[in-house]
Amino acid sequence: MGWRHRLRFLMWMALAAVLAVLYLPLLPPLLFSLRPEDGSAGYTLRWYAELWNQQLVTAAVQNSLIIAALTGLITPVLALLAAMAVRELR
Numbered sequence: 001m002g003w004r005h006r007l008r009f010l011m012w013m014a015l016a017a018v019l020a021v022l023y024l025p026l027l028p029p030l031l032f033s034l035r036p037e038d039g040s041a042g043y044t045l046r047w048y049a050e051l052w053n054q055q056l057v058t059a060a061v062q063n064s065l066i067i068a069a070l071t072g073l074i075t076p077v078l079a080l081l082a083a084m085a086v087r088e089l090r
Contacts, residue, residue: 033047033048034047
């Protein structure tokens, strides 16, 4: 195996390690949030249903989606204008 293959393998291992450090801590809270309140076996989405029934949460999600849509529309226009300005300054 050549040095390029080893380097590529090490890069993939580093990426896997970073992703593991980022995402593995999310698993226990996710699994505990799916457990029923009475401790019986199985999983339930009851807590998520209750969360979506709260007006504060739905309003926050709606605001986030509106801001994301506006950002997605405005950013390409500003990027195009900035690119045109850089091109003119050269």
